[in-house]
Amino acid sequence: MPAVEGGEEKLRRLPPGRHGLSREFVTRNQQERLIAGTIAAVAERGYRDASIGHITAAAGVSRQTFYDYFSTKEECFLAGYDLFESHTVAALGEAGAEGRGWTAKVTARVDALLEILTVNPDLARFSLAAPPTAGEELLGRDREFVERLLRAITSEAPRSTPRQPSEVELEAVAGGLASLLVVFAEESGDLDRGNLRLELLELVLAPFLGRERASTVARNG
Amino acid sequence: MPAEEHAQRRRREILASVTDVFAKRGYQGATIDHLVAGGKTSMGGFYKLFDGKEDCFVQAFDQVVDEATVDAPRPGDAQADWGARVSACLLALLEFAAAKPFSARLVLLEAQSGGPEAVRRYNELLGEAAAGLRAGRSESSATPDLPASFEDATVSGIVWLMQNRLARGTAIDVDELHPQLTKMVLEPYLGRKALTKAMRRR
Numbered sequence: 001m002p003a004v005e006g007g008e009e010k011l012r013r014l015p016p017g018r019h020g021l022s023r024e025f026v027t028r029n030q031q032e033r034l035i036a037g038t039i040a041a042v043a044e045r046g047y048r049d050a051s052i053g054h055i056t057a058a059a060g061v062s063r064q065t066f067y068d069y070f071s072t073k074e075e076c077f078l079a080g081y082d083l084f085e086s087h088t089v090a091a092l093g094e095a096g097a098e099g100r101g102w103t104a105k106v107t108a109r110v111d112a113l114l115e116i117l118t119v120n121p122d123l124a125r126f127s128l129a130a131p132p133t134a135g136e137e138l139l140g141r142d143r144e145f146v147e148r149l150l151r152a153i154t155s156e157a158p159r160s161t162p163r164q165p166s167e168v169e170l171e172a173v174a175g176g177l178a179s180l181l182v183v184f185a186e187e188s189g190d191l192d193r194g195n196l197r198l199e200l201l202e203l204v205l206a207p208f209l210g211r212e213r214a215s216t217v218a219r220n221g
Numbered sequence: 222m223p224a225e226e227h228a229q230r231r232r233r234e235i236l237a238s239v240t241d242v243f244a245k246r247g248y249q250g251a252t253i254d255h256l257v258a259g260g261k262t263s264m265g266g267f268y269k270l271f272d273g274k275e276d277c278f279v280q281a282f283d284q285v286v287d288e289a290t291v292d293a294p295r296p297g298d299a300q301a302d303w304g305a306r307v308s309a310c311l312l313a314l315l316e317f318a319a320a321k322p323f324s325a326r327l328v329l330l331e332a333q334s335g336g337p338e339a340v341r342r343y344n345e346l347l348g349e350a351a352a353g354l355r356a357g358r359s360e361s362s363a364t365p366d367l368p369a370s371f372e373d374a375t376v377s378g379i380v381w382l383m384q385n386r387l388a389r390g391t392a393i394d395v396d397e398l399h400p401q402l403t404k405m406v407l408e409p410y411l412g413r414k415a416l417t418k419a420m421r422r423r
Contacts, residue, residue, distance in 0.1 A: 175378035199369070
């Protein structure tokens with residue numbers, strides 16, 4: 001089925017960049033078209049106001065196709081979340097493989113994450129800004145996602161770091177990370193992304209290195 | 222009892238009951254019928270107090286916040302220093318959420334889906350908490366070079382932690398959380414040594 005114009009345009013905007021999504025990610029089959037349509041519709045209207053009609057229009061498929069794959073909007077949303085999460089966690093793993101030393105790995109992973117969110121602003125809004133306003137319908141999927149992101153960013157921490165954060169501390173850092181990523185995702189005009197990147201790095205490093213050392217590493221690499 | 226006082230008490234009772242309805246059903250899931258039944262009032266009684274569901278939610282939100290902050294120390298309190306006040310505020314917050322999980326749920330989880338006014342109040346509340354923390358930058362002897370977003374991230378972290386527990390329906394363990402959170406929040410301002418000393422003093 002040919003894509004509707006607006007839908008095709010939305011889909012084309014998804015892929016670019018080294019850590020962007022591959023073309024196959026969005027066009028391989030109709031199920032993924034629907035997921036990409038959901039991402040576009042939710043990013044534009046918020047979860048609650050994005051209807052199945054908006055989703056199918058953005059995906060350029062019929063309503064019947066939607067129901068061939070999903071029975072509810074929620075199901076399609078969660079499928080999109082799973083796909084985005086596995087893509088992102090894989091990209092972070094790849095980015096970390098390049099870095100020498102743990103702090104270099106952390107820095108590379110944070111940069112990879114911010115690049116994904118920058119080149120795919122729809123995904124940033126879909127995954128971070130929209131869920132909190134959806135109520136508990138989405139089962140705290142965004143919270144789970146951010147906690148996995150934090151684990152992916154800080155994984156392989158050597159035992160010799162000056163501090164070993166407690167579970168509670170890491171949970172709170174995940175909350176801080178979520179709030180900074182939402183600011184990043186909301187793209188306000190005068191947003192200083194370079195500075196936000198430093199603050200984010202400092203936030204995730206501090207529980208392991210202590211505040212001062214984290215600040216130095218964030219600034220000097 | 223004067224009629225005015227009676228009406229006020231009745232309003233508070235209804236707000237307490239609808240708080241539980243919102244917490245159990247979620248803002249989106251709660252209907253006017255649910256709220257009327259839960260509040261043990263009539264449709265007419267409901268609309269005398271509230272313009273509708275959103276207004277009812279916002280009034281319930283305000284009542285919970287008033288209740289939760291009534292005993293919290295204020296910046297003007299002379300007897301406590303900034304660190305002790307932050308610690309006491311954290312304790313009050315955790316104890317309130319542990320004792321009244323439905324009320325905490327309404328404010329921390331449901332408000333974000335409770336319409337523009339509820340979202341505005343929720344953000345304002347978090348902003349006030351961040352401003353209270355920010356005051357620590359000038360109180361500390363060794364003024365630390367903290368990032369601009371530090372307080373927002375800290376407040377979001379504490380809220381996040383509570384949201385996780387409220388959403389899962391697991392208890393808020395005050396004895397586990399309070400010492401860890403106090404240390405986590407105060408250390409960047411006071412430094413490790415000064416904090417250890419202050420905690421030992423208390």
